[in-house]
Amino acid sequence: MSTRTPRHRRSRAAFAVGLPLALAAAGGLGYGLLGPGGSSHASAATAVPAWATQAADGFASVNALGQNGTYGGRGGEIVTVKTLADLEKYATADKPYIIVVAAAITMDPVGKEIKVQSDKTIIGAGTSGQIVGGGFFLGQGVHNVIIRNLTIRDAYQGVWNDKEHDYDGIQMDGAHHVWIDHNDIRHMADGLIDSRKDTTYLTVSWNRLGQENKAFGIGWTENTTADITIHHNWIRETEQRNPSTDNVAHAHLYNNYLVDEPGTTIKASYGNYARGRTNMLLENSYFQGLANPVIRDSTATLVQRGNVFSGTSGRNESGGTGGSWDPRSYYAYTPDKAADVPSVVKSGAGPRSSLGTTTKTAKAAATTLMVAKDGSGQYTSVQAAVNAVPANNPSRVVIAVKPGTYRETVKIPSNKPHVTIQGTGASRKDTVIVYNNASGTPKPDGSGTYGTGGSATVAVEADDFQARNLSITNDFDEAAHQDIAQQAVALRTASDKIFLDGVIVSGDQDTLLLDTASKDRLGRVYMTNSYVIGNVDFIFGRATAVIDKSVITLKKRWNGTSAGYVTAPSTAANRKGILIANSTVSGDVSDRTFYLGRPWHAGGDATLDPQTTVRNTSLSAAIKTTPWTDMSGFSWKDDRFAEYKNTGAGAGAASTDRPQLTDAQASGQEIGDWLGDWTPSAS
Missing domain, CATH: 2.160.20.10 (Single-stranded right-handed beta-helix, Pectin lyase-like)
Known part of the structure; x- marks a missing residue:
């Protein structure tokens, strides 16, 4: 042989x-x-x-x-x-x-x-x-x-x-x-x-x-x-x-x-x-x-x-x-x-009625906007295509983006629901939307700095948004700009029914901001088959968010050191926070240097009840043996942080410093409990 x-x-x-x-x-x-x-x-x-x-x-x-x-x-x-x-x-x-x-x-x-x-x-x-x-x-x-x-x-x-x-x-x-x-x-x-x-x-x-x-x-x-x-x-x-x-x-x-x-x-x-x-x-x-x-x-x-x-x-x-x-x-x-x-x-298993059908071809052609940097599409920038979506559009509009690097900021305003941005390349890496604003970056008009939320490369304020097969990146150079606030968001969502499928969201500090339109508004996000890359509080916000079957990649700091926090939820009381399920947390960082999360009481709001649950997920040795920590004077033990049946070198047994859900508790913290009456589906 x-x-x-x-x-x-x-x-x-x-x-x-x-x-x-x-x-x-x-x-x-x-x-x-x-x-x-x-x-x-x-x-x-x-x-x-x-x-x-x-x-x-x-x-x-x-x-x-x-x-x-x-x-x-x-x-x-x-x-x-x-x-x-x-x-x-x-x-x-x-x-x-x-x-x-x-x-x-x-x-x-x-x-x-x-x-x-x-x-x-x-x-x-x-x-x-x-x-x-x-x-x-x-x-x-x-x-x-x-x-x-x-x-x-x-x-x-x-x-x-x-x-x-x-x-x-x-x-x-x-x-x-x-x-x-x-x-x-x-x-x-x-x-x-x-x-x-x-x-x-x-x-x-x-x-x-x-x-x-x-x-x-x-x-x-x-x-x-x-x-x-x-x-x-x-x-x-x-x-x-x-x-x-x-x-x-x-x-x-x-x-x-x-x-x-x-x-x-x-x-x-x-x-x-x-x-x-x-x-x-x-x-x-x-x-x-x-x-x-x-x-x-x-x-x-x-x-x-x-x-x-x-x-x-x-x-x-x-x-x-x-x-x-x-x-x-x-x-x-x-x-x-x-x-x-x-x-x-x-x-x-077996044939599906949703595959191979062409009955919606005419409708799809009427509601698809093509973006291409080389001029072969209808638009040369993603924002130009978003601008072309009619206000209060009643049905899905697909913005198909040809491979290339689109250096721009993109905002989907609240009056443009049902928008999909989809890369058309063979890989998520073929289509990249990237910019480099940070919280401390001065605005061109002299009206101050962008702030954390304003730094986002892509900002979604409309309901029923979908993104797939592309990369959204904030490439702010922390080393070159140590004199300003470092938070630099790649993707910010502030609406309901957000479906992220097969994307890469990449940055350093505050990469993925999962927010809601207001404290009293529900904002659900479902991310699957995707990658999130960052180092400090890089999955954060008050949304009810699920990260499922994805890879969370831990990244070293600008100076080569390893230290960070995966999540920083700011969940309102009586709402679900951040759920990481069926995923992998790993990266080229030192062992026992990253926390799974800490409570973000935005603006010092003591009424918030931050929540992160990490379950059925592979944790590398980069995760600390005490994976939760305090933030800004608020103890994580006063909020909702827990694990369930994680595996890998970074997993650990139940203790006062490492809460584990019981089977009964876990049955109430499934993906369906987060999403409620919404079943995400590609459209």
Whole structure:
């Protein structure tokens, strides 16, 4: 067997203000711009739907082999197909396409596998996109392919464990950077998914796999080079290869739901299988009713953690000599709790009605404003596009911002709700809004200084605002301006229903100000899949705010020292404050130098009741063993600071200096308790 040499480029260049190299390759948080297109045989979309901008997570997001993540047909035409001829025409073309399958397309002859070429997205239109009696083939060197939201079914030829008909749902031979997501693949002749001949940088997520002898086979090679992520799949009514992984260098399986369905004639002979020299990490998955749920060869390495086994029997194995590895060295992820997997996966896997649909195309085109520094858009600055939004606009306006650095301040006034600012690049780092005002910076008109709130690069005063796939930065130079007040806000929100998805908010002191319009007004913020970077009180304010499934990066001070505070809530009494959940707190700073928070009684207001809860979050050794501290004469012990089931070197046991929620208390401090009747959703 050959030995593996590293081929990863774990990310593009590190973000200038401290985004960790090991986490910067979370391409699943990236977005891309798609242009309009047309065809004499297939109808063409004329706008950029949100689903068309999404990119892969897991190993498919890693930059390697000359490919920066997996974005499919980004940059190509969006075409809608209803016939086999049109599907094959666009899938086999030598240019990028977003191919929307809007009908049940029957393969002719049965078992036909369309030979998909590179730079393609093939996506079902809602639940109507179906491939009947065949599937797709990705050959040697084919890359950057997304197959999503399809039902691929019914090539079965009446023979269980068919040795004659090699009719797969999706077969890959030597491909790389492939994302297979939200499909329903069932009742084929040979297998549902085959990843063969060193296919690598593959992510398989949120699929339903069933009614087949062989679910998912990986290998057919003596090399140990493939890197594969498999998560949130519902595998049931399958007998074997659920999956089996042969000679896979890094196999990361998490949050999958494997069930041997009662009352059927199909019985699983085993669940997950590590073969050859595979090095597998299997975590937070749920195995129900299976015989031999986890098995491995003597030559494989298999590390288990956090899995649930309900009604299983037989072999359940781990071990090996290959050594452990951390997926976060390659990409960011936050697994769901294993106990929640059945409900999460059953409700979320398979085709979604919200994906691939084009019924809102005309509306989207009418309410999308394009910003581009090079003049190729309608506006050359973000603020100019905001200014063009009509006052009291009744519906969503998307400001699509092409890649570039926009050195400006942006303000969304209170009379312009329902605004989305979305970067159109492949990464959050491609579109940057940046400025360098600080609290002590003099205003140009001589009317004084900006103050903390006024220093914000982006200020949001309108309800129902969304931002995604971009960076918002304050690059004030503290070292050069030690003579003025140092607070320098990157993003200030002062309104309700703020949804921040896949963004980087970066600064030093007072990076992210989560405020409300007034002390008596509710202001809810939900941030997910994002990064916040800073050092002193860099998440602060009186909003009811959730930071979920994100990375909080601790940054050294201007003089190279390590000392800081993550949160400084100024919550009003009887309101929720700041909740950090399912996230990671880390950075290139010294051990035991950062507090998780301190109470900010703004203006000395003793009626405030600041709150920070940090739960189910990984804390690095940078966090102090006594993680809360006083501020401006107010004791943190008089306010609301607590943790719950945090992990990592910075976590600690309950004490008078480190309050921990009980299970009963934690049940009242869930994300839903913060957001109330609001369910954030991209629009």
